Amino acid sequence: MNVRNYCKLEIMSLPENISFARACVGAFASQLGCTLDEIDEIKLVVSEAVSNSIIHAYQNRGTELITIVITLLDGQTLEIIVEDYGKGIEDVARVLQPSYSSEPSRMGLGFSFMKSFMDELEVISQPGEGTSVQMRRSFVSKDKEAYA
Amino acid sequence: MELEMRQVRNILIVRIEGEMDMLRADQIREDIDKKLDNSEIRNLILNLEKVTFIDSSGLGMILGRYKKLNSKNGRMYIAGARPQVEKILYFSGINKLITMYRNEQDVINLQGR
Numbered sequence: 151m152n153v154r155n156y157c158k159l160e161i162m163s164l165p166e167n168i169s170f171a172r173a174c175v176g177a178f179a180s181q182l183g184c185t186l187d188e189i190d191e192i193k194l195v196v197s198e199a200v201s202n203s204i205i206h207a208y209q210n211r212g213t214e215l216i217t218i219v220i221t222l223l224d225g226q227t228l229e230i231i232v233e234d235y236g237k238g239i240e241d242v243a244r245v246l247q248p249s250y251s252s253e254p255s256r257m258g259l260g261f262s263f264m265k266s267f268m269d270e271l272e273v274i275s276q277p278g279e280g281t282s283v284q285m286r287r288s289f290v291s292k293d294k295e296a297y298a
Numbered sequence: 299m300e301l302e303m304r305q306v307r308n309i310l311i312v313r314i315e316g317e318m319d320m321l322r323a324d325q326i327r328e329d330i331d332k333k334l335d336n337s338e339i340r341n342l343i344l345n346l347e348k349v350t351f352i353d354s355s356g357l358g359m360i361l362g363r364y365k366k367l368n369s370k371n372g373r374m375y376i377a378g379a380r381p382q383v384e385k386i387l388y389f390s391g392i393n394k395l396i397t398m399y400r401n402e403q404d405v406i407n408l409q410g411r
């Protein structure tokens with residue numbers, strides 16, 4: 151797929167930066183002409199992925215880095231990659247199970263939201279090196295929907 | 299971001315504003331628990347009318363307060379959630395545990411009966 155637009159954002163692993171990250175991705179996604187509901191869903195998945203990096207990968211150390219890469223591809227497809235360089239996930243399949251949670255205060259819904267609101271989700275992780283959460287979603291433009 | 303708390307009879311009413319993510323959820327959790335731990339209040343209304351965003355950290359904060367009150371035979375209610383927030387509450391299944399009302403007055407009226 152051809153790249154139509156691209157943005158790379160690097161933030162410190164601070165809770166204060168979660169709202170900034172999701173607002174940036176939401177603003178970037180708005181050029182797809184998607185609905186406000188869809189933008190809310192995109193903001194939610196970014197919030198979940200970045201929160202996971204802060205809480206699980208870095209165990210709340212605010213001095214580390216998280217990279218967010220947003221790419222607009224042909225066919226109204228948005229790709230979001232959230233990467234950290236933290237402790238990694240030993241068993242990715244287990245973490246992706248519904249309601250899996252190592253942190254009871256967050257209900258284990260993070261990956262469930264990502265799976266539900268994105269078309270594709272891939273989690274690549276290397277224990278001790280970090281995790282890359284890669285998500286894609288295609289949107290039907292409102293104009294095309296009107297003619298459908 | 300504002301967190302307004304007031305007490306009506308034995309009900310603590312908490313009005314939350316803005317985005318309920320990890321940063322805010324921790325602050326809200328602390329404030330509510332301080333109030334609940336230092337009083338005999340057993341009922342809580344979370345007024346979400348002015349909440350524009352919620353993620354799993356916010357949901358976890360709500361579930362945690364529900365469990366806390368439940369262990370004390372208290373009740374918890376959610377009032378005024380906007381459609382985009384309500385959608386996430388339903389997705390999480392929290393609506394099966396905590397009754398949701400249109401506004402906080404409906405809950406107060408119900409409690410007064």
